[in-house]
Amino acid sequence: MEIFSSMEEYDYEQLIFCQDKNSGLKAVIAIHDTTLGPALGGTRMWTYNSEAEAVEDALRLAKGMTYKNAAAGLNLGGGKTVIIGDPKTDKNPEMFRAFGRYIEGLNGRYITAEDVGTTEQDMDLIHMETDFVTGISRFSGTSGNPSPVTAYGVYKGIKAAANEAYGDESLEGRTIAVQGVGSVAYALCEYLHKEGATLIVTDINKEAASRAVEAFGASAVEPEAIYDVDCDIYAPCALGGVINDDTIPRLKAKVIAGSANNQLKKPEHGDIIHEKGIVFAPDYVINSGGVINVADELNGYNQDRAMKKVETIYDSLSKVFEISRRDNIPTYAAADRMAEERIKSLRNSRNQFLLNEHHVLSRR
Structure with missing residues (x-):
């Protein structure tokens, strides 16, 4: 290369x-x-x-x-x-x-x-060799396993997406299809269950799915059947690339919001679901609770402070949806634009500062 x-x-x-x-x-x-x-x-x-x-x-x-x-x-x-x-x-x-x-x-x-x-x-x-590492075993100043915090952020993000799609953030009575029931998704199911959502789950590991059935009264389906279930919200929490040419025509949900990375097989699949009126929570925004959590370690970890920051995922997604409506672009593109605008703003401010410093020095 x-x-x-x-x-x-x-x-x-x-x-x-x-x-x-x-x-x-x-x-x-x-x-x-x-x-x-x-x-x-x-x-x-x-x-x-x-x-x-x-x-x-x-x-x-x-x-x-x-x-x-x-x-x-x-x-x-x-x-x-x-x-x-x-x-x-x-x-x-x-x-x-x-x-x-x-x-x-x-x-x-x-x-x-x-x-x-x-x-x-x-x-x-x-x-043992450097302090420039996070996510180490839990003791004073560290956060331990980030999965429960990631799940909390996804839960908040699902509420933001529900509010965008249905005009109401409440998940009580909503049917949510959760694809994959690993450590993050299991903790997510607990939040969803407590709010009164009806859960449909699947996992290639049948024991993981059975655990969710027993704990949360969920219904379990075969992995390939999850795309066809009647639900309000589809939460992909396992593999990437699950939003693709084959699955999009089968989805019945008005919301796609889950913890999996790289959910869109290709960017054009984000365009398609946007045209269909499906509210998509871009994965790197909704699943950022883990990185927010470990980043707090850089200030000496405080769980309450980290959780408060994770709650802002709701606001970040709301802004993404606002940009999507404002500019008439898919949400994945709106998320990129939001991130790029933040970086560009600081870069411009820094360049302006350096330019001002240069002018000051040149006058001396």
């Missing part, structure tokens, strides 16, 4: 390759944009088919974190790390300690956290 051409396309700032022969570490750190502050983004470990595929994933994910952090109102930029390897067989403590030393060498320009294929325990090992 043409690395500099790929970086130039979306104006990436930095790409760092990290290697440690003794531990087997092969990592790529991508820093997209630090206009709002140091880059924050997790460390993913995956069995990539090629080094080029790993680099492309790091770049894509880093850009996504820029938008996610900006839309969440955080004073943080976007970055991401990918470690090449099988998280089930290739991990060792020396690998993460070596990686921690690379992060320390960036002197706060990049802050990491757990992601797909990594755990709190891996972050603890990184923390």
